[in-house]
Amino acid sequence: MSGAQGSSRGAQRLGEVVDRNRTITFTFNGKKYKGLEGDTIISALTANGVKIVSRSWKYHRRRGVMSGNYHDPNCHFQVNDEPNVRGAHRRLEEGMVVSTQNVSPSLKFDIGAVNQKLSRFLTAGFYYKTFIKPERLWPTYEKVLQRFAGGGKVAATGHHVPADKRYAHPDVLVAGGGPSGMSAALSAADAGSNVLLVEEEYELGGFLRWGTADELAVAQSLREKVAAHPKITTLTNAVVAGRYDQNWVSVIERGLPVVMESLIKVRTATLVAAPGLIERPYVFEGNDLPGVMLSTAVLRLVNLYAVKPGERAVVFTGNDSGIAAAEALRGIGVDVVQVVDARHGGGLVRATSSRGVLSGVELSDGSKVLCDLLVVAAGWTAPTTLLNLSGNHPVFDEAGARFVPGPDLDDTVFATGGLVGDGTIDEILAHGAAVGRQASERATNGSVTTVAPAFSPDPHLPLFFGTTKGIVDFSEDVSSKDLLTAAHEGYNSVELLKRYTTATMGPAQGKLETINTVAVLASANGESIEETGTTVWRPPYVPITLGALAGRSYEPVRYSPMQAWHESHGGINIVAGQWMRPEHYGDAAKEVSTVRSGVGIIDVTPLGKFELKGTDVTKLLNLVYVNKWSKLEVGAVRYGVMCGEDGVIFDDGVTGHLSEDRYFMSTTSSGAAGVYAHLESWLQTGFPEWDVTITNVTSAYASINIAGPQSRELLSKLVSDVDLSNEAFPYMNLRTGTIAGVPGCHMWRIGFTGELSFEIHVPAGFGAYVWETLMEHGADFGITPFGLEAQRIMRLEKGHFIVGQDTDGVTQGFSAGIDWLIKLDKDDFIGKPELQWQHDSGAGFRLVGIHPNDPKQVPTEASQIVIDGIIQGRITSSRFSPTLNRSICLGLVVPALAVAGTVVPIRLPNGTIIQGTVMEHHASYDHEGAKLRG
Amino acid sequence: MILIPCPNCGPRNSSEFTYEGENKERPNAATVTKAQWRNYLYLKNNPLGWTTETWYHSSGCKKFLVAERHTMTNEIRSTKALGQQGGAS
Incomplete structure (x- = not known):
């Protein structure tokens, strides 16, 4: 029983990995136990006589050690706050709190075991047959099924240390550190290749580790050579998890000091798969009883940990591994009462139990033998995963009763060891060495001349x-x-x-x-x-x-040079694409009224900014914008809209003519990277003969918009070399000059807010200084800094649309109310055919200004306009306007509704319908633009 | 993840690149029919075998390149730089 007392640790074994001088204390299901340094959780439990270690997932049957390795399905535990720990792999640590998962209330008395009695109702397809009707009960079924499923508990407040990933670029990656893998690594390294050797266990050696004295000596010799070789990097307690195109290989490193696991992304020239063999279970009645173990599980327990897995053993075997297990058991003092060798006609019928654990076996000759340990050695499975992931189709070797690599192996992927065949240690090493040389040859000069010796599975009964x-x-x-x-x-x-x-x-x-x-x-x-x-x-x-997969996020966050000022002056941040910027400084409505009546400044550094230089810039501008650029004089700026080839608006902005061959383009804040790629695409793939060079200067300049009727007065206090008067520097013009002593500043007379305003671009290093100087000199005017929200309110009052807010992925040019801008008489430009067809057909939504009839109602953005059950439009932007003291909106509606005076029903998210009236203009404030031009 | 031999930067992970799509001739905007234009915009041949396509080395040299790639094996048999070359510009 699970609480069996007394130690079953035997005398010293030749290859044992435990340190008998170092005791470790741990608990299992609340009970205190002692193990040794070097023990796994399972070897320590077995040494304490614990036979039942878990309950199975569905029927909650008692389970004990079965395969005794990482893959053992019976040995998953909750360890401290970590679920699903592989107990036959994880090493014991002082103070570990180990518990069984999926039992209620206890391992000994598990209520779920009633499922065994119901098993005739829980057969194949049970979930599909039972939990299907009625559909309305699916949420209930989910809860029921979750309770029955296994898996431990994730700590809600666990440690969330980011698991950094790293990269490796070996010439040869060897997956598996058994004799064939070590031999391959050594020969590849001797041939000059850099080798990464990855081993799942804590130590190199593979099956030699639980082998004979000779095998242990070979393992030790190979380990020493590997350790001494300067061209081999070895990772133990690590595993190759996947192989992708062109040998992009994921390796998981475990047991790290701070994080549980981390991912290594490996690009290797060649990959050698040497995973060895996995012992397969045998299917018979009672094969999952505690006490039924595979031969390799017994060999590990006895030879690595000196643990007796039972007192009285029967061995059923079809190969030499069962014989070796029997010898090991005898060596540690277990009574091996019978060895049933299938090669000599022996057969196993069933295992029988008493009080839930193995009590005996029934053999094919009719005899019954009492035992508490049944060792099964029925054969091997070749873990061909890495080959399958390389596009290979393994074939079944009838004689060897296992799969072997198919003939279509990728020429950068190699296989050796048990995956390929069986042999003496010398044969295994020789094959590994030849394959290692092949991998090195392929990795370095591309042609493989080494011939690997013949190597194939030994005949094995199909057990x-x-x-x-x-x-x-x-x-x-x-x-x-x-x-x-x-x-x-x-x-x-x-x-x-x-x-x-x-x-x-x-x-x-x-x-x-x-x-x-x-x-x-x-x-x-x-x-x-x-x-x-x-x-x-x-x-x-x-x-x-x-x-491990998530790693650490390296998404950059961008800040303007003035961000520190904003944060120390009450700026409340908002994430805008990659940028962090102030949404407001406490009261957006007050910021609006201050700008409308006096002056305010906003940090618009995130605006995309490009310098375009060359003799063909106007050709590029004419190509990518829907309007005309040939006659833009030096000193003038122009608004432009860019569409894709599908006629859909994807960015807008203002471009100015600095000097003969130099232009300065601004884009939306979020569109900068996309516009850059778009421009480069046409330059590089469409018109490589054009003389245009684009330099991204987005973060080279800090950008500030000075807005409000007093903006000219404020700026003129800081500028002496540019005449700011309306006559000398009219609307839609730019000048370059000195601001607050900082030369090389661009000043543009444009205004998103609808007020007289100057957008200034100053060298980024002086951004904070110029900002603070403006605030200082603006104090007399009652200046306010304003954030994104105030700007959004003011641009909505002015009726300026925002690409991506008031347009979407299907909004073509003529839907946005920019008919005046789109010049279909231009020879060609991006998206012209689609825009021509839209112009001719009049299809698509139309952007309109909408005023809710109840001026206090601000319909939620994306509220739909539904008439006769059909969506005929939606609100794209809505705010309460402090200037007009009413709610205002922009919306996209079908053309029939885009007529001034039309009343449209707006359905709010809560189902309420309110009325809104379509306006004549997008702008609710200064439609004529008198203020902008003032 | 496939490796793309960038003419400027050497072999780099495809995650550094933006896939621009199969190479297609842009129809003459003055004479094109709707069917021809939308075929250009939306229809891909997506062959099983060799295809010629454009990639943008967006997290690298920011140059466009044309690659011949086998859609089943992901083998890339040639890449060619497009447009103005060299870092001088």
Whole structure:
């Protein structure tokens, strides 16, 4: 029973990895135990006589150690605040709090075990058959199913340290650090390649680690050579999780000091897959009882940890691994009462239990043998995942009873070790060495001249299932009976069977159960394993924590040079694309009225800014803007709209003519990168002969808009070399001069807010100084800084649209009320055909000003205009205007409604319908623009 | 992730690039029909096999390049720079 007392630690073993001088204390399900340094959770529990370590997921059957490695489906634990820890892999640490997952109330008495009694109702496709009708109960079903599913508890307040990723660029990556992998790494490194050797266990050596004295000596010698080789980097407790195009390989490193796992993105010239073999379970009645173990689990427990997994053992074997396990058991003092060798006609019928654990076996000769340990050695599964992920289609080797690499292996991917064949240690090392040289040759000069020696699986009995029914998928509690039922119901293709029964879909992800699933199905279908085929292998090879995949976010956040001032003067930040900028300084409405009556300044540094230089700039401007640019005089600026080839508006802004061959273009804040790529695209792919050079100066200048009737007066206090009078510097013009002693500042007379305003672009290093100087000199005028919100209110009062707010991904040029701007008489420009057709057809929504009839009502943006059940428009922008003391909107409506005076019903998100009236102009404030021009 | 041999920067991860699409001749805007234009805008041949396409090295040299790529194997057999070359400009 789970609480069995006394230590079952045996005498010193030759290859043992535990330190008998260092005791570790831990708890399992609340009870205190002692283990040794070097123990895994499972070896320590086994040493304490704990046989039942978990309950299965569906039927809540008692489970014990089965495969005894990372993949053991019975050994998932909650450890401290970490769920789903692989207990047969994770090393014991002082004070570990280990508990069983998926039991209620306790491992010993688990209420879910009632499912066993119901198992005839919980068979293949149970979820599909039961939890399907009525649909309205799906949320309830979900809760029920969640309670029955396994998995531990994620700590809601866990440590969220970002798991940094790193990159590696070896010539050769060797996946697997057993004898073949180490041999391949050494020969590739000797040939001059930089090698990354990745091993899933804590130590190199593979199966040699639990082998004979000779094998241990070979492992030690190889380990020393690998460690001493300057061209080999070794990662242990790390695993190759996936392989993608052109050997882009993900490696997960575990057991790091601060984070659980981290991801290494590896680009390797060649990849050597040397994962070894996984021992497969055998399907028979009682094969999941605590006390039934695979031979490699026994070899690990005995030879690495000197633990006795039982007192009285029966061994059922089809190969030498079972014989080795029997020897190891005898060596540690376990009574091996019988070795049943299938190669000599022995057969196993079923395992029997007493009080939930193994009590004996029934053999095919009719005899019954009492035992508390049944060792099973039925054969091997080749974990071909990395080959499958490389596009290879492994083929089934009938004689060897396992899959081997297919002939279509990518020429940068190699395989060695158990994946390819069996042999003596010398043969394994020779094959590994040859493959390592091949990988190095391919990585360096491209042609492979080394020939690998012949290497293939030894003959093996096709031991997949016996004469009785048993568990096939231990993770998902799928039995061979379930599979046969499903096949009988018509789910007789392997991919259908998998989804219907969930076989191979649990945490083991097919490593232990796929081959047996296929074998059972093949027998049901009366076909061969080759004909039945396997399910598709997908990455990752092992589970990866989401934190390792997420890594650390490197999304840049951009700040203007004035951001520190904003934050120390009450600026409330808003995230605007990549930029952090002030939304307001406490009261946006007050900022509006101050600007409208006096003066205010806003930081508009995020505006995209480009310098365009060359003799062909006007050709480019004529191409990308919908309006004309040929006659823009030096000193003048012009508003322009850019459309895509589909006629849809994608950016707008103002471009000015600085001097003969120099222009200064501004774009929307969020559109800067897109416009740059767009311009470069046409220059590089369409018109490479044009003389235009574009320099992105977005962050080279700090930009400030000085707005309000007193803006000229304020600016003139700081500018002496430019005449700011309306006659000398009219609206839609630019001048370059000195502001507050800072030379080289561009001043533009444009105004998004609708007031007299000057947009100044000053060298970024002087941005904060100029801003503070403006605030200082503006004090006499009652100056206010204003944020994005005040600007948005004022531009809406003025009826200026915002690309992406008042337009969307299908808003073509003539929908935005810029008919006057679009010059269809130009020869050609981007999007002209579509705009011509839109012009001719009159199709598409129209942007209009809308005033809600109730001036206090501000309809939520995106409120729909629905008439006769059909959406005929929507509100795109809405605010309460402090200037007009009423609500104002812009909206997109069908052309029939875009007539001044039309009353439209606006449906608010809560279903209320309010009335709004379509206005003659977009602008609700100074439609004629007298203030701008003043 | 595939590697794209940038003529300016050498082989780089495709995540540094923006895919611009199959190479297509822009129809003459003065004479084009709606069907021809929308074919240009929206219809891709998406062949199984070799295709010629444009990539933009958006997180690199910011140059456009033309690549010949096999859509099944992702092998890239040639890349060619477009437009003005060199870092002098």
